[in-house]
Amino acid sequence: MSAWYVRKEGSPEVLALPTAVEVLTGLRDGNFLPTDEVKGPTDATWRAIEVHPTFAEAAEYIDPPPPEVADDTHLDMNPLIDVCLVLLIFFILTITYASIERALDVPPDTADEKGAPQKIDFKDIKDRIFKVVVKMDGERPVIKIEGKEVTQDQVFTEMQNIINTTTRKEMLLDIDKDVPWGVETAILDAAKGNKVHNIINNQRK
Structure with a gap:
């Protein structure tokens, strides 16, 4: 029994349909794209549906698939995570410095001359x-x-x-x-x- 075969362009997976009407119906229903490949009972090679003589006229009236719409509800958390990490490092360094400054209270150098400490009476x-x-x-x-x-x-x-x-x-x-x-x-x-x-x-x- 003769059959029509349809596959995605270059795909090894093949779908067998009994008649050309089934292929045309799948094209109109959106199950197949005009760029998908088809091979009929008398065809020696695969051809795109849109250029196959049996379906070329019908493929002209098939609307192209709508473009993918970007999801505006998606929130990219990577910048927020980067900012939080920077703030965390800043707070850690600030607390560490404050602890060292508290423990080591070094008086300022008040020497009258270079190398000579001030004498206190x-x-x-x-x-x-x-x-x-x-x-x-x-x-x-x-x-x-x-x-x-x-x-x-x-x-x-x-x-x-x-x-x-x-x-x-x-x-x-x-x-x-x-x-x-x-x-x-x-x-x-x-x-x-x-x-x-x-x-x-x-x-x-």
Whole structure:
């Protein structure tokens, strides 16, 4: 029995139809495109439906398929994700820098001459500063505020009492080189918490 064969252009998959009427019906219904290939019972080669003598006239009246319409509801999230990652990195770096700045309160260089540190006469500033001395007694750091020994937990309260009852709003910190950094950081935090106007930090000896 003779048959008509239809396939997509260059496709190995072939659809067999019993008559040319079936091919024409599929073309009109949109099941086939004019560019699809057809091969009849007497055809030696494949030809596009639109150029086949049997269907060429009918193919002229077939409207081309409508173009694909872009989906306006689609939201590309990639730019938003990129912005969020940049903000995340920025916040991480900002928090890290703030933590380092809080832990290491390095006084500015106020040298009168290059290479020569400024000399401070304690008599000239004793009316406006209170002195904090931190030394090591074996393995234990000893903290003295104006000669009074206090524990690390009492530093904030003792500073607060001095600031509230005297005119001393600045601090001179004399700290030994062997004192742990955590102790120095706690003292500096207490000074900042009491809004000490200025902190004079002697070099670790």
